[in-house]
Amino acid sequence: MEYIRVDLDRNFGIGRMRYQLFPFLLPYFLLQSKNPDVIMRVIIREDPREVSVYIADYIISRIKAFNPTPEQPFVLGVPTGSSPELIYKILVQRHRAGEISFKNVVTFNMDEYVGLPRDHPESYHSFMYKHFFSHVDIPPQNINILDGTATDLVAECASFEARIARYGGIELFLGGVGPDGHIAFNEPGSSLSSRTRVKTLAYDTILANSRFFGGDTDKVPRMAMTVGIQTIMDSREVVIVATGAHKAFAVQKGLEDGINHMWTLSALQLHQHPLVVCDRDATLELKVKTVRYFESIEQAGTDARTQGPALVYRPRTYVPAPLPAKTPKSQQPTPDGTPEKTPKDLRINTELHRRALEEEELTPDSMSSRLVDSAIGGIDGALKSDLVFDRMGTRITTL
């Protein structure tokens, strides 16, 4: 009896404390329910078609909610690759059905190969016009794609960042993910604070992308220009599409492991509104517990697109690269002693160029050794026709 009385006393005490704390905790709970998107969101669908429908719907709903005008367009970051093809197809269908207009949408492409002319069939210019731009009402002047044949590539990258800043930043960045966890062309080892720059491609990426060049790795450009991780992180929202068992290892590293420059997808753990939409195969390396957790969040009814409140708009804080405080050594004073005036754009270029020289990025010859087992499926390009992936993605069998 004595024990029971003690327990009752203790429970009563805790219960009373809970009620006393309630008024203080209430604002916290309200804040949580108002901002359900300030976490990593992972949406899982059964196959690539369902994933593409979800993302196309999501983009349409975001553009509509934004209600863009010519003065305040919706700024969309867009990728290439096989994963987004179906998304573009659905967006085109929905545009043709009169559901969505891209008249007041401005796009920035993630990346482009260095050295490929715009009209090369495998340039990202060609890809975007073939799959999307030629079929919707986006004005050509709203399309921004890096020019891989620019004579001054550093200046081209600086001007790209400046254009993004001029629009007030990117609203929604749609991206894919490479089998080695890269986003855009931010290969393993990329600085997590990188901005648009020229990047040497890792051998795995060359191998994976050789499928677009008739399987010939020699035809794949060795360099590309790409937005940086920080460029992506500055977007208000990031949506990543990941489909297929060959993306499973990258998804696992990006979602379950720590933030790591060797798996640049993982940088999104620091973003406020990241959304990863996977098909079932792309989740094969995740813990069952992780999959259940994300599924339960969606089932709980806080799904950003269908049930959640609108995202909270935050002010834009990005300003182009700071100008050097000191007069550069190379800049000689004019005969009358006053320093030479440098045009604004050139000053930005000089700063980025200086930084590019300082930040020599690590691009190992091949990262294949990190891709174990099922993830070897990531090198799908050259091998696709020779390999069969079983449903569990844990074994690769040759035909």
Ligand SMILES: N[C@@H]1[C@@H](O)[C@H](O)[C@@H](COP(=O)(O)O)O[C@@H]1O
């Ligand atoms: N630069 C692109 C990336 O932006 C893309 O995400 C990746 C995956 O492409 P896919 O969707 O074809 O697997 O390929 C390339 O490396």
